[in-house]
Amino acid sequence: MPVTQDSPGAAQSYATDVVVVGGGIAGLSAAISAREAGAGVILVEKAPREHRGGNTRFADAQMRFPHEADEFGVRDYTVEAMYSDLMRISRGRANADLIRTLCENARGTAEWLTAMGLEWEAGYPHTAGYRRSPKAGGAGLVDLLFRRLDGMGGVVSYETGATDLIVSPERRIVGVRCASPEGVVDIVARGGVILACGGFEANVQMRVQHLGRFADSLILRGTRYNTGEGLMMAIAAGAQPAGQWGDYHSAVLDARSPRIECGVTALYNYQMGIFVDRSGRRFIDEGEDYRDHTYVKFSKQIVEQADGDAWCVFDQQAYQREEFARAWRPTGPPFQADSLKELAQLMDVPAEDFMETVSAFNAAVQPGEYDLDRLDGKGTRGITPAKSNWALPLDQPPYVAIPVTGGITFTFGGLRCDTTARVIDTRGKVMEGLYAAGEPMGEIFYYNYPGASSVIRGAVFGRIAGRDAASHC
Ligand SMILES: Cc1cc2nc3c(=O)[nH]c(=O)nc-3n(C[C@H](O)[C@H](O)[C@H](O)COP(=O)(O)OP(=O)(O)OC[C@H]3O[C@@H](n4cnc5c(N)ncnc54)[C@H](O)[C@@H]3O)c2cc1C
Known part of the structure; x- marks a missing residue:
């Protein structure tokens, strides 16, 4: 359940501008962009340091983005072509505004990553020819971004799992309560909370509940830590579930x-x-x-x-x-x-x-x-x-x-969001102070999945969320 500001029970309380929950591509992009905009940032990560990086760490982290033909065999790929691929593969059900925002910002975000030192190589052969791969894979990508965040003065707290949102009397989301080695810790954030803590792919109970009986036995491709708390705590605070909760990403x-x-x-x-x-x-x-x-x-x-x-x-x-x-x-x-x-x-x-x-x-x-x-x-x-x-x-x-x-990589169900990654409540209103980026954002994927689009989606919406949250400080 959400807790109210100043509610008892926390062993420690900290204050910052923006708190980011989860340290995969979405959380790291959010934290870095909030720091770039001058905000103080605490990123809480449930995993210990050696397991950091979420699903992103396990991935090749190939990304599709609009691009002219290049030396990596990437063919001309326009914003319109990417938009039409993503909409077609969702059978027209994806949120057109979110998809347009993703496609229009994908290239700029890839260039932003390049400017931070990301090196690229060709993606898998025999795709439609638009994808590129970070040379050092997902593990190299998250290490690069953790170094960057550290160098900018962002704080990362490992083994710190968010459990509840903190809600002000005005119903603004003003922080998160976490379980950490220090005990229960409250982190209050003036600019907002960005949920970037994955889907429920590693939670067998939620998998069976939402995907079906067969889903208990799927091989889990990525991190064991994406167990759905971000979704549950947001919904408990009034967020609107959205997207295809009964479907998921997988691979042969x-x-x-x-x-x-x-x-x-x-x-x-x-x-x-x-x-x-x-x-x-x-x-x-x-x-x-x-x-x-x-x-x-x-x-x-x-x-x-x-x-x-x-x-x-x-x-x-x-x-x-x-x-x-x-x-x-x-x-x-x-x-x-x-x-x-x-x-x-x-x-x-x-x-x-x-x-x-x-x-x-x-x-x-x-x-x-x-x-x-x-x-x-x-x-x-x-x-x-x-x-x-x-x-x-x-x-x-x-x-x-x-x-x-078959296996499971991540789940499609998430939270309704607007194009600045702000979470929408069950009345259709923006939940002030709450953002979702990466896997917890709903309405992106339905039925199937256009390869190489989840990491870039996390980077794009994480970056947008971080910038927007920082602007409220
Ligand atoms: C093997 C594999 C290959 C893949 N290949 C590709 C690919 O080539 N291209 C592509 O686009 N996508 C690929 N994907 C999918 C893609 O990697 C992920 O969907 C994407 O990286 C998710 O990014 P994210 O930031 O949303 O979540 P994650 O990277 O999973 O990060 C979420 C973080 O939140 C943390 N967390 C969870 N709960 C809490 C909590 N309560 N409090 C604090 N922290 C919490 C987790 O520990 C984790 O570190 C692949 C995935 C896998 C597993």
């Missing part, structure tokens, strides 16, 4: 990944092969769209249609490609065999059915130019499901199979 994972904090163990090369389930049958159009626009959806299909237990199968035409290895960080060796029958035995799927699947697939492949960098239309005909692009027969042994499953 190597099924041998560790159960929590597995990091980047996703297969990003499945479009070069086929998926089969435990009965040896295909169940997905692997070439439906660019990998960036299908991996979240396919991961959920593997969970829902194949009980989270499937295989991705390739032949040497795929396996020998230089980019195959770049798009998969193995957690174990691939299963390999000289014949499809032997491979089926290794996979423990019915050999006859599996061989029939592959031979029907091979026979259905249509001629055409194979080009992984575009939707090449080289598909199949006469089989269900079709493979719409990048269909090559699997006929060059040894054959390779990798076990795959």
